[in-house]
Amino acid sequence: MTAKQKLSIIPENILVNKIYEIRGHKVMLDSDLAELYGVETRTLNQAIKRNSERFPEDFMFHLTETEWQSLRSQIVISKKNKGGRTYLPNAFTEHGVLMLSSVLNSQQAIQVNIQIVRILTRLRKWLNENGELKYKIEDIKRKLKNQDKNIELVFTYIDKLMDKKIEPRKRIGFKPDDL
Known part of the structure; x- marks a missing residue:
C-alpha cells in the first residue's frame, strides 16, 4: 500500500x-x-x-x-x-x-x-x-430582474389595450362597395 x-x-x-x-x-x-x-x-x-x-x-x-x-x-x-x-x-x-x-x-x-x-x-x-463567475451570475440575475419588470409592463399595456373596446376603423382608400 x-x-x-x-x-x-x-x-x-x-x-x-x-x-x-x-x-x-x-x-x-x-x-x-x-x-x-x-x-x-x-x-x-x-x-x-x-x-x-x-x-x-x-x-x-x-x-x-x-x-x-x-x-x-x-x-x-x-x-x-x-x-x-x-x-x-x-x-x-x-x-x-x-x-x-x-x-x-x-x-x-x-x-x-x-x-x-x-x-x-x-x-x-x-x-x-471561480469568484469572478459568481459576480457574472449575480450580474445576469440583476439584468433578468429588470427584464421581468419590463415584460410585466408590456403585458400590462396589452391588457389595457384589450380591455378597451376598439371599434372597427373606417376603411381608407378604394372600396368595392363605392362602385
Missing part, C-alpha cells in the same frame, strides 16, 4: 458532505470530526477543554441556537428528547482542524486531518478561481 493510498482512508465525498458554511467560514462539527477520527464526541470535546488555549475563536466556535436549528433542518439529526445532543456543538475552521491533530495524536486522526486540509485547500482554490 502506497503512502497516498494510506491517506485516502475516507472517501472524499463523505468528507465534503461534512463541511458546512457558517459565519462565512468553512467548518466541520465536533460530532462529524469525532466520527471520522474514530472517537466519541465527548472524548473529542474533553481533549479540547483540556487544551482550550489552542483553540481561539477563529479556530473553533460554539454554534448559536439559531445556527444549530438551521443546520438541523438541513441535515437529519435527532431531537434532544429523542436521544440527540443536549448541548450546542462546536464548529472547527480549517485552522481548528489542524490544531486537533496536535490534541488527538492517533494515527487515524493524523491521516484524516491531512485529508480534510487537502480538501479544504482545494475548495478555497476553487472558490478563488
Whole structure:
C-alpha cells in the first residue's frame, strides 16, 4: 500500500458532505470530526477543554441556537428528547482542524486531518478561481430582474389595450362597395 493510498482512508465525498458554511467560514462539527477520527464526541470535546488555549475563536466556535436549528433542518439529526445532543456543538475552521491533530495524536486522526486540509485547500482554490463567475451570475440575475419588470409592463399595456373596446376603423382608400 502506497503512502497516498494510506491517506485516502475516507472517501472524499463523505468528507465534503461534512463541511458546512457558517459565519462565512468553512467548518466541520465536533460530532462529524469525532466520527471520522474514530472517537466519541465527548472524548473529542474533553481533549479540547483540556487544551482550550489552542483553540481561539477563529479556530473553533460554539454554534448559536439559531445556527444549530438551521443546520438541523438541513441535515437529519435527532431531537434532544429523542436521544440527540443536549448541548450546542462546536464548529472547527480549517485552522481548528489542524490544531486537533496536535490534541488527538492517533494515527487515524493524523491521516484524516491531512485529508480534510487537502480538501479544504482545494475548495478555497476553487472558490478563488471561480469568484469572478459568481459576480457574472449575480450580474445576469440583476439584468433578468429588470427584464421581468419590463415584460410585466408590456403585458400590462396589452391588457389595457384589450380591455378597451376598439371599434372597427373606417376603411381608407378604394372600396368595392363605392362602385
